[in-house]
Amino acid sequence: MLRFVIKRLLLAIPTLWAVLTTVFVLVRVVPGDPTIIILGDQASEASRMELRQRLGLGKSILSQYFDFMGQILHGDLGRSLATNRPIVDDVLAVLPYTIELTIASLIVGTVIGIPLGVLAAERRDGPADWFARIFSLAGVSFPAFVSGILLLMVFSVQLRWFPVISSANAADPLERLRALVLPSVNLGLLMVAYVTRVTRSGMLKALGEDYVRTARSKGLPYRIVVWRHAFRNVLVPIVTVVGLYLGVLIGNAVLTEIVFNRPGIGKLIVTALNQRDYTLLQGLMVVSAFAIVVANILTDLTYGLVDPRVKTQ
Amino acid sequence: MNAIPATPLLDIRDLRKSFTSRRGWPIARTSVVKALDGVSFTVGAGEVVGVVGESGCGKSTVARVALRLQEADGGSVNFDGADVLEASKIDMRAIRRRMQMVFQDPSSSLDGRQRIVDALGEPLRVHGLASGAAVRPMVARLLDEVGLPNSALDRYPHEFSGGQRQRIGIARALALGPDLIFADEPVSALDVSVQAQILKLLETLRAERHLAFVFISHDLGVVRYFCRRVVVMYLGRVVETGPVPEIFVDPRHPYTRLLKVSSPEPDPTRAVAMTFQEGEPPSPVDPPKGCHFHPRCPLAIDRCRVESPVLRDVAPGRSVACHLAT
Amino acid sequence: MTAAAPPAPQPRRRLSVLGKALRNVGLVLGAVIVVAMIAAALGAPWIAPYDPDAQDVLLVLGTPDSVHWFGTDAFGRDVLSRVLWGARVSLYVGFVATAAGVVIGTVIGVISGYYGGIVDRLVVAATDVLLSFPQLIMGLLLVAVLGASLTNLIIAIAVTAVPAFIRMARGSTLAMRERDFVDACRSLGFSDFRIMFVHVLPNILDELVVMASLWLASAIRTESTLAFIGLSVPPPTATWGGIVREGFDNLLDGPWLALFPSLAILAVMIGLNMIGDGLRDASDPRAPQ
Amino acid sequence: MTAIPAPAATAATDGPPLIVEHLTTSIHVGSDRHDVVRDISFSIGPRETLALVGESGCGKSMTALSVMGLLPAGVASVTAGRIVVDGVDMTAAAEAKRESMRGDRIGMIFQEPMTSLNPVLPIGFQVGEALMQHHGLTRKQARARACELLERVRVPAAADRLDAYPHQFSGGMRQRVMIALALACRPRVLIADEPTTALDVTIQAQVLALLADLQEKEGLAVLLITHNLGVVASVADRVMVMYGGDVVESAPVAAFFARPTHPYSSALLAAMPRIEGEGGLQPIPGQVPTLTEMPVGCRFQSRCPLRIDRCALLPPLAAVGGDPDHRVRCWVRMDT
Amino acid sequence: ETVLNIGMAAADIGQIDPHRATTTQDKPVVSWIFNGLVRFKPGSASLETLEPDLATSWDKSADGKTWIFHLRSGVKFHGDWGEMTAEDVVYSLKRAADGKTSAFAPDYAVVESIEAVDPVTVKIVLKKPIPALLGLVANYHGGNIVSKKAAEALGADFRTKPVGTGPFQIVEYKSNESLTLISNPNYFRGKPKIDKIVYRFIPADASRDLAFSSGELDIVYGRQDQRWVERFSKEPGTVVEVVKPSELATLYLNEGMKPLDDKRVRQAIAYAIDRPQIAGFKGAATAVPAVSVVPTGYLGTDEKAKLFPNDIAKAKALLTEAGYPNGVAIKVIQTSLPTMLNSMQIVQSQLKKAGIDLQFEVVDHQSFHSQIRKDLSGAVYYSAARFPVADVYLRQFFHSDSIVGKPTAVTNFSHCAVADAEIDAAAIEGDAAKQKELWKTAQAKIIEDVCAVPLFEQLQVWARKTTVDYGYTFEGAIHLGPVITEATTKK
């Protein structure tokens, strides 16, 4: 198991390298540099030039690239151009937020999506099926920033169940959990459509399988047939879609993070891009690509848990 | 029927093919299946050779490798003087026109989105045998040959019954006017009465077109009816070959014997002895040492467990791979 | 044998794919929605009650009423007209970006899956790299590099679609290769090109169509997200995403501004998904009629 | 080890464990209704094997599913007749009652051993599940009992394989697991729908032998569905031939093979390939008409060499050769 | 513990090094941490209100070139950085005058020397007398006094951990999230009544508003928008304050680019713009039409400058005269920041009526800054507030030294060079009246040449809960936000 994880991580190195190189090239093609942020808009061109030299931005692209790679190889993400803080610190500060939000929205997405999908499959073409399909789409149709504000207006301002600023009382675990609810619902809704879809089509297929008939021939109640026999077989495609979604969530979290005032990798990436904080941006892209690689590994490991055909052989 | 000509049409020698598969979680392990472990036999022009053996013993693989749908690991395939395994892409086109295959599963071997007229017309067009308006009548003739009405032309495969689809598969194999057809269990998926229809059809075609067949099956009854000679396979190896009546009257290899006693006859007075034959068919991934059949063989002796028997002649036209056979 | 010729099957009433499609309520409904949206988009110059760009300082954030059905925005522009005009851009971006992504991704995926080997490995590796970028971030970076314009927006969205479709087309092609008919084609001496694009492709198309319909919707949503960051088609051109974005700024003063374009997106999503599902059912010979 | 109470019904009823009277099953195509099983009656006593044979699509599985109460919902339903399993009228009973009968008093083995077992649940659990459901056994008890059952169907090293999954088993072994599963609650009736068609001949022989052995020990009434007349000849007591939803011939096995009377029965026998002896492989001309094109009256008439005008009326199932057990549905062949 | 929660419209802090902090989100924080020798009276943005801060008194030589400041003694820096002495003041002002460490170096070009006479006395010698020297040593931009020891010891880290003498000191910075400050117990005006300030970065307007409505924020940065002001004015328990200074939004026309090199085209643009309408869109509560190319209230602003009136017919006629009867198209690099983009949409729509087509190329904000400085845009929309002396504004935006592309470039996007003489002369003019006249001429020349079209001025908007009392009347915010002082309270 451990060996597998290590092996997979090693195999991911070329991918990470390619991601890094792409980011490196892309950010240097974008016009703009961090001097506006550091020096403000009243500084003269000369002092900007001077700062650029000092930050190493005046060096040739190639030597910047080698410097950067050298640093990464030493396991050092470097320091932020804008704040000069170690990037690792910035990342570690927001990572817990990103992880908890991702996990919580996965839970929301599956907890809503799966029963909806099963229901839709059971009542194929009936009103319940139509409801499930349309409802699940609503989650993806409303841009996250709109749905987020709507949630805030109802649940935070009107009902006062949850805080608006979800990072406000981060120290108190209970408060933190409370603050997590709305953002994860908002982000999780994005997943519902996909989970519902996969579950529905998987269930439709599974319910037609011979083993379901076998289960019924044992005289099992329909509930048990559905959940124990049919549904278990749909877990594999669900895990696939959830795994794929981990990556999507990390990116799409930006909007939710902005609306709910949460720190997070996504938001930090956008800030870094906006400030042309190259080193920070690079560091964050490494982290997020790495997170996706880890998500893939987790997905693979999960296959083994939900599908004995994968595990035993 | 026809005598066996001096130089066979198809000569398969010592054909080998292994599949490696990687399985396991989370760390995959590689395992090797020797699907073909030195298979040799010949087929004369217009001759029908049956290949029998249980599921997974490598019957389909023989056909696939001989047609270069999969590349062999070793051995040779000679078709009418041409070395098939070494043939270039262009030569292969010519060879394939003369060597065709009817696939085991009629529904998966047809493109579900193609009408029959296109499915059968396409090879004609591609090989320049017909074009434009000439295609349709030609396809109609082919369909007629396999006993399907003209109305079938514009239908999709799923609109046919299993037996009809199998006929379409046969018509497609006939389209290019081949000399040899690999028929891979063409009737195993069918009902007895439909099965009889197809076999009749094949017999007629053989006689009319002087076609040679490699007829793959695991049903001795079917093979007995249709084939002149038979090759019995077990786990990637040939264990017995011989002419049809003799091999069924007097099987020499214990596996052939087991096959025979296990095949039930529709006659209650001669009900076969339903026995619990000891043991399961061994896994092809990890075949037993020596004679592959020894774990299930009632006669096995120590030698069988260490030394694998070679195929040797025991009577004119008959050979057996068994240490104990006479 | 001739004696055993089966009787000509009765000329049963056969349903063409279209016939089945028509029986599929969802498909028809979906098509009606989408066609209506497209018609509205194309007809915007004639249908739209007002000039979508005409500003009116006296009508800032007017509530929906009988004059301005969808209300007015922060510049006093008619929201209904903007939503109609916005459909032109948003649907165009969605369709073109998805089509580009689907076509490129599918072609690469089919070739890669069919041939396997080293090409396949490289394609898989490249796909992995592209998929390691959070999708939205990739789009953001690209728009930042290329600049915000209609074409660049399409490129940015298409680029995120390509790896997904490569992966999917490749997977389906691999599955198809297992089917005997590909071998049957090879044994008939067909060229690889013919097998890939005349035989394999149509058979994996229905899955692709379903996915494309989902993707199209997500492309439209991506436009709105990029608009949120401020990187969509430059103003004053109306796009759904742009309207939602402006609506977001005024969410507390004029919620209708964000609501109507969001509903338009929802309608398109529902329509497209119904079409996707319906097409799949209709092209599946075994689906209940 | 908990002793499983023997089915109470053994004492309660002495009659045949399975009685089917005038069963008609229809499928619904749009607004149309077609009878896929027409007016079938039979009964099976303890230790008796009734073989149901016929061409593909003639309604064999529909008969079996009707008896089990597992007809595909919304597609097919029992429209007439009575099915009595172990004294309980299944057609009249509520779904809950039928549920409690299934798996307990009546079990079924399906054709495809590859797909009939749930790939993600361990073998032992699947075998013992019905016991937990019907007899309230705990997981542990069910597991112990599953182990015994697997031993009985001669799964080698059964105890070690309780936690194995179906894909780790070969086809023959899986079919044995299916048998163990169907017999877990010691039902009185077993329906085997083409239990060996998917298997190789050598494995088929093993499975059929096992089934015969268990039937003897448990006193099962077996409805064996097959289209392999060789299998019928080897294991059945009585034969019922179906064509197009009708029973066309019903006879003790010896009588059937000695004197196949209905033209379809003899044609079927003639189409069967044989390993030894002469004959066989005479195809039946034509094809089974589709449901919508079924002729009125005798359904075999479109392919029958003996067709007369009267065939437009459905013949009764009448005795032949003075043997009340041998009945045939044919105007030409029936005793007059 | 009294905690003041303040919500700011920004994704993150920019710089809190006082000598570099220029953005709206940075400046208020600086004002809580630092002191100058003198200070703007809290709640004011006017030079007239300057009052003693770290200096208790000062003397000026007759020629106005030498200034002696007497420092307050016993003032302690935050933490363990010791007492504030003349040495720190000298260090700080020199640091502010150094282009490597300061964004405001040009402002200090006039300074000849700074020296510590003794630990509590600082002498500043000027090259020439200037009217607003006190502004340079006020608690604003370069005038903030930092701890020498801390600045030298922390180096680059000083950016996020600056050390001053003000009422609050930084304890924690969470990027993208918040900045936390606690009260300085040794503050020389007394320990602040507020114990802690949590300064939150909430970029989404709606979320920020909701957080304020729900009571999670005590003070919130307001949208410079009529409806915002109206909505929150109605909300119970809320006070909305609209304060100076105003930012002047101006459209700079690039004279180096066709067709804007033709003065008639530029004039046409000036005629096409309807200032009152723009201000109308923005709302009377927060915006007023611009009066000149320098914001109102600055020392030297010509409040009655002769701007072009709105006259579409004249604009069209001028275009025809210039040879563009069918109108012109002008490429404009435009930021994606919504407030700026929205204003430009109004301008775009107005110009369209005269046949002038502004073609936006929308890029993200950093690209915008970079590209306008590379002289790539035909017109630049820019909105700014500067030190309230006309010189600064005129020099940065209209002096030829500041033309983009030059090493000395700042923000002269229009390549304007018509008023160099007046700007330079005014800078060294000792006589206030004459100086004012020179500035007035400069403004007139710039307007006449249409280097730029001033559009509107926008005031700062802040809202607070009634529970918060700043301890002064909040009328102006030279730091763009409320100064939280030792007297500020929260109930």
Ligand SMILES: Nc1ncnc2c1ncn2[C@@H]1O[C@H](COP(=O)(O)OP(=O)(O)OP(=O)(O)O)[C@@H](O)[C@H]1O
């Ligand atoms: N593509 C492949 N990859 C891996 N293993 C394969 C592949 N094709 C066949 N095998 C293995 O090779 C062996 C022989 O397979 P083959 O299909 O030739 O058997 P067969 O005799 O035709 O069986 P059947 O009667 O079931 O068709 C089997 O064990 C099979 O699992």
Ligand SMILES: Nc1ncnc2c1ncn2[C@@H]1O[C@H](COP(=O)(O)OP(=O)(O)OP(=O)(O)O)[C@@H](O)[C@H]1O
């Ligand atoms: N779900 C269904 N929808 C429509 N028709 C059906 C359905 N299931 C079965 N039928 C039809 O009912 C008839 C009887 O089917 P049944 O499955 O009982 O045949 P069978 O005798 O078991 O055949 P086989 O030997 O192929 O299993 C067939 O004509 C079949 O086409």
Ligand SMILES: [Mg+2]
């Ligand atoms: Mg095979």
Ligand SMILES: [Mg+2]
């Ligand atoms: Mg059946």
